[in-house]
Amino acid sequence: MTHDIVTDTTTPAADQADEQSRRERELTAKVLASFDGAKDERLKTLLQSLTRHLHAFIREVRLTEDEWHTAVEFLTATGHITDDRRQEFILLSDVFGASMQTITVNNEADGDATEATVFGPFFVENAPRIEIGGDIAGGAPGQPCWVEGTVTGVDGAPIPGARIEVWEADEDGYYDVQYTDDRVAGRAHLFTDELGRYSFWGLTPTPYPIPHDGPVGAMLAATGRSPMRASHLHFMVTAAGHRTLVTHIFVRGDELLDSDSVFGVRDSLVKDFVEQTSGTPTPDGRALGDRPWSRTRFDIVLAASGR
Structure with missing residues (x-):
């Protein structure tokens, strides 16, 4: 009679690896279970999913304790530099593409509805109101730009009384909240007329860097990424019965369209800003002297609410 000899092929190293993996999995399971009692099911889903992804990231990259400390210091610095005029956490979300991905998920396609893009850190409540054809520049430096268009629903019907918030940087790349004298410039709100039409004078958009003197800028520099944003003009449009739209328009021909630091460019939002020579009559008869200007249509x- 012969007997099969069973040989144990495991090794101490393999045993240790299995034990290490077991400990890591057990910890993740324990943290997940800690949220089981959450009464809000959505909160429970968010926190448990975050836990799974975060633990998986730590295990995948074998995060060191020094790296963890660096991450905590980075987030602490991000909090310290954030105040009522600067939102470094939004900037951090923007440069990771998290802002754009959230916007993409939450603004599903609906016919020809205008695409949304990032909100950015420079929106300010209670911007002054202008009438149709008014000027948002407020003395900010830059080339005058005539902006006009209509606001309609996906059915093509005009939307009268839609509120349009607009804001932009000056030709030096600064928003008014970055000025030191607290003046308001480069921002305003207006309402569409009974046919859904709007128009205003702004500034021809120019490229500028996102704030890069803080932790987010240090991260970009460490990874060889540029802080530059493609030239753009911000819009936020609200109307009863319709989904709030936060978007920009971009300048066709801008060399930064393919490398916008916050991934905000959509092809459908790239518009022609047509240069006008000095002396060209303006749409509203405004006298600009010998200054050239530009014009665009948006x-x-x-989309309807709930879409």
Whole structure:
């Protein structure tokens, strides 16, 4: 009679690896279970999913304790530099593409509805109101730009009384909240007329860097990424019965369209800003003297609420 000899092929190293993996999995399971009692099911889903992804990241890259400390210091510095005029956490979300991905998830395609893009850190409540054809520049330096268009629903019907918030940087790349004298410039709000039309004078958009003197800028520098944003003009449009739209328009021909630091460019939002020579009559008869100017058209289509 012969007997099969069973040989144990495991090694101490393999045993240790299995034990290490078991400990890591057990810890993740324990943290997940700690949220089981959450009464809000959505909160429970968010926190448990975050835990799974965060633990998986730590295990995948074999995060060191020094790296963990560096991350904590980075987030602490991000909090310290954030105040009522600067939101470094939004900037951090922007440069990771998290802002754009959230926007993409939450603004599903609806016919020809205008695409949304990042909100950015420079929106300010209670911007002054202007009438149609008014000027948002407020003395900010830059080339005058005539902006006009309509606001309609996806059915093509005009939307009268839609509120349009607009804001932009000056030709030096600064928003008014970055000025030191507290003046308001480069921002305003207005309402569409009974046919859904709007128009205003702004500034021809120019490229500028996102704030890069803080932790987010240090991260970009460490990874060889540029802080530059493609030239753009911000819009936020609200109207009863319609989904709020936060978007920009971009300048066709800008060399930064393919490398915008916050991934905000959509092809459908790239517009022609047509240069006008000095002396060219303006749409509203405004006298600009010998100054050249530009003009563009942006027709906005709002999706219905709940879409």
